[in-house]
Amino acid sequence: GDSVTQTEGLVTLTEGLPVMLNCTYQTIYSNPFLFWYVQHLNESPRLLLKSFTDNKRTEHQGFHATLHKSSSSFHLQKSSAQLSDSALYYCALYASSGSWQLIFGSGTQLTVMP
Amino acid sequence: AQTIHQWPVAEIKAVGSPLSLGCTIKGKSSPNLYWYWQATGGTLQQLFYSITVGQVESVVQLNxxxxxxxxxxxxxSTEKLLLSHSGFYLCAWSSGDSDYTFGSGTRLLVI
Incomplete structure (x- = not known):
């Protein structure tokens, strides 16, 4: 079945360093939608960015990601981490139109230290 | 603008007791609606979805x-809560078949 894999459960880095959170997915469908959601402590998840176009970079709030269908990846990146970026980040897959299921990865807790 | 409201904000319930959580969407006609569950430290698991009034589809079985x-x-809802039902319940909506927007959630502790 469809699935999302986030290999890092916990990422800790120093303010100002680059961020890269990994996301790979599995689906038999050729036109999936991929999403990154961010969840701050005691809040609900909020959409950070999304893509369905192969090899096109999408950006929002300093974060960017590129969907690579050849490698089934949608890694989240930011050039310089800020303290306020500390949160739980989920990669999510919407595999096909009409599936009505948004499948989440296990999440990566990002902690940015001063 | 669309708003999504969940109630209650939090509940502490006894094992075996009934439960009812609610979600209301305002400002959007015929939204697609979803229930998600998040165990403490866990991922978001979709429970149900509904595309039209009166029709609900189950994604996973959790009693x-x-x-x-x-x-x-x-x-x-459920008629009998289990300890394993504890967690964070989120309602979400979408207008198309992606782009989910989540409510503020209900925290449930079953003791």
Missing amino acids: LSASRPKDDQFIL
Whole structure:
């Protein structure tokens, strides 16, 4: 079945360093939608960015990601981490139109230290 | 603008007691509605979805049920709570078949 894999459960880095959170997915469908959601402590998840176009970079709030269908990846990146970026980040897959299921990865807790 | 409201904000319930959680969407006609569950430290697991009033589809079986009595209302319930039901319950909506927007959630502790 469809699935999302986030290999890092916990990422800790120093303010100002680059961020890269990994996301790979599995689906038999050729036109999936991929999403990154961010969840701050005691809040609900909020959409950070999304893509369905192969090899096109999408950006929002300093974060960017590129969907690579050849490698089934949608890694989240930011050039310089800020303290306020500390949160739980989920990669999510919407595999096909009409599936009505948004499948989440296990999440990566990002902690940015001063 | 669309707003999504969940109630209650938090609940502490005894094992074996009934539960009813609610979700209301305002400002959107015929939204697609979803229930998600997040165990403490866990991922987001989709429980149910509803594309139209009166029709609900189950995604996973957790001894829970859902209903959509009105176009803008989605209810999650069970007659007998288990300890494993503890967690964070989130209602979400979408206008198309992606782009989910989540409500503020209900925190449930079963003791």
